[in-house]
Amino acid sequence: MKTVILIGALGKMGQAALSGLGNHKVITAGRSGDVDHIVDITDVNSIEALYKKVGHFDAVVNTVGFCEYAPFAEMTEEQWRTTVMSKMMGQINLVRIGQKYIADAGSFTLISGILNVKPIPYAIADATASGAIDTFVKCVAYEMPRNTRINVINPTVLAEAWDVYGEMMPGFEPVPGKLVGKAFERSVDGFITGEVIFVDA
Numbered sequence: 001m002k003t004v005i006l007i008g009a010l011g012k013m014g015q016a017a018l019s020g021l022g023n024h025k026v027i028t029a030g031r032s033g034d035v036d037h038i039v040d041i042t043d044v045n046s047i048e049a050l051y052k053k054v055g056h057f058d059a060v061v062n063t064v065g066f067c068e069y070a071p072f073a074e075m076t077e078e079q080w081r082t083t084v085m086s087k088m089m090g091q092i093n094l095v096r097i098g099q100k101y102i103a104d105a106g107s108f109t110l111i112s113g114i115l116n117v118k119p120i121p122y123a124i125a126d127a128t129a130s131g132a133i134d135t136f137v138k139c140v141a142y143e144m145p146r147n148t149r150i151n152v153i154n155p156t157v158l159a160e161a162w163d164v165y166g167e168m169m170p171g172f173e174p175v176p177g178k179l180v181g182k183a184f185e186r187s188v189d190g191f192i193t194g195e196v197i198f199v200d201a
């Protein structure tokens with residue numbers, strides 16, 4: 001049994017990840033609500049405080065990455081900045097700071113999303129941040145200390161989120177959260193590193 005910090009636990013992707021972490025002691029974290037620890041991934045002090053409060057942990061699973069949606073011509077710099085500071089820098093900072101605290105041979109699992117390989121209108125900021133995270137994971141895996149691993153889950157839309165995103169995504173087939181949970185399980189329980197784990201229908 002590993003001690004796993006699950007960030008964004010109350011979100012749709014967080015619940016999908018949780019379904020794959022049944023063998024572990026899961027410590028939940030998020031920005032609000034009924035979680036073990038409150039954390040804001042856009043705030044480096046908040047990230048550092050989370051790791052210090054938890055103490056020993058073997059894995060970090062992050063499912064948070066806020067994105068703004070708009071046509072490229074209308075997307076403001078502020079909207080770009082908000083997306084980059086959450087989905088890109090928020091996740092990079094979770095690893096940059098977390099590498100000092102995580103147990104030997106621990107693992108980080110991040111979130112991206114299929115829109116960087118299957119683009120749709122309005123999603124340029126999400127797609128760009130997801131592509132950056134996929135690249136970050138593939139390349140930083142060579143530099144991770146003390147046999148720690150890092151992977152990213154790149155899922156298509158969840159069946160549980162189809163009512164929200166379905167209209168924006170004609171021609172896409174949603175996947176059940178339980179299947180995406182298996183991808184998180186493979187990252188946390190396996191030995192792979194530097195991988196983008198796609199879950200698509």
Ligand SMILES: NC(=O)c1ccc[n+]([C@@H]2O[C@H](COP(=O)([O-])OP(=O)(O)OC[C@H]3O[C@@H](n4cnc5c(N)ncnc54)[C@H](OP(=O)(O)O)[C@@H]3O)[C@@H](O)[C@H]2O)c1
Binds near residue numbers: 032087112126
């Ligand atoms: N849903 C899908 O089908 C799908 C598919 C592929 C990829 N993704 C990606 O998965 C990620 C999560 O999506 P989701 O559908 O799970 O969203 P969601 O249901 O809205 O959940 C997001 C969770 O993240 C928390 N959060 C937001 N900003 C935070 C911050 N700065 N620090 C800490 N927690 C924060 C939210 O807390 P509050 O409620 O307090 O704001 C909420 O609990 C996104 O990057 C999305 O692009 C989603």
